[in-house]
């Protein structure tokens with residue numbers, strides 16, 4: 001029987017789902033646990049399959065105890081073998097049970113909970129919150145990116161009660177839709193959420209949030225939820241928190257066109273920069289660089305696409321780095337963004353971005 005090695009774990013994958021491509025995300029999860037948890041913490045691997053996550057958390061992140069849930073009997077048999085194979089029987093407890101069954105019967109409360117289901121995590125969040133306590137780290141994967149990114153807008157309405165947005169903003173929007181959904185459900189259990197790290201790529205969204213107990217914390221976190229609107233003509237975007245006096249702009253104040261509203265979204269921070277630098281220091285070079293890149297971005301929602309702005313202005317492409325330098329010279333915090341290759345995250349409105357693009361374009365043309 002084939003044995004696969006990942007991190008310090010050795011596992012069999014027969015009859016259980018295992019995607020080697022997700023190793024990078026599991027490496028990041030191990031590093032985040034090492035960076036933020038006290039030794040001998042307890043963890044729930046709620047959708048275990050081979051058990052690779054919980055096993056790695058025990059072997060590499062100094063977890064003291066892992067409980068593994070797996071609903072499928074064949075996968076459960078593999079999980080049991082893998083626990084033995086790694087010699088972690090004393091710290092592992094495996095159950096051939098569903099999240100729903102376990103959450104509604106167990107009295108245990110975990111320091112960390114990992115949810116990594118097929119597709120949407122939405123139906124499991126409510127039950128898993130019953131197993132949380134103050135400061136629980138909740139790690140949630142969503143692989144229903146077509147839903148969150150707007151290709152299946154009705155599914156997004158049903159599952160997250162949110163309207164997604166197609167196009168360049170969709171990956172960041174999918175993180176913010178998921179976080180707003182988490183914040184709303186968490187608030188029912190008197191938890192606020194504090195996002196530590198949020199990732200979105202083509203096939204997945206993964207968020208790491210700390211749950212903070214208290215009615216006040218819950219209210220504060222729900223107040224971070226709002227709407228956004230996008231002008232598809234000049235590519236400006238607008239934000240408004242729902243429980244504030246802010247109003248969402250249905251007409252673009254820059255070019256006068258109608259906008260497309262989306263959300264509700266989490267409009268607060270989606271990363272904690274201190275945590276990111278600790279996590280990066282624990283990872284190998286390439287993955288560390290991707291985490292450091294997130295940490296170097298201004299902490300504001302969304303970004304501007306240089307291609308879209310150039311096409312609105314009817315000009316050729318302008319160098320991204322030059323526009324970023326121009327913005328910085330004007331005292332605006334600006335950077336590239338991990339969400340989009342030729343885009344700028346900046347603490348500025350569209351007018352300031354367009355001024356900088358025009359200036360760079362003028363100087364480029366001038367030199368030719």
Ligand SMILES: C[S@@+](CC[C@H](N)C(=O)[O-])C[C@H]1O[C@@H](n2cnc3c(N)ncnc32)[C@H](O)[C@@H]1O
Nearest residue numbers: 017018047048049070071072098099116117118
């Ligand atoms: C995507 S796989 C998990 C992959 C694993 N975490 C990894 O990193 O390789 C999801 C697993 O959750 C299990 N599952 C599905 N619904 C469940 C439920 N309600 N309760 C517990 N496990 C469930 C499936 O049988 C499957 O093995």
Ligand SMILES: [Zn+2]
Nearest residue numbers: 231234252255
């Ligand atoms: Zn506009």
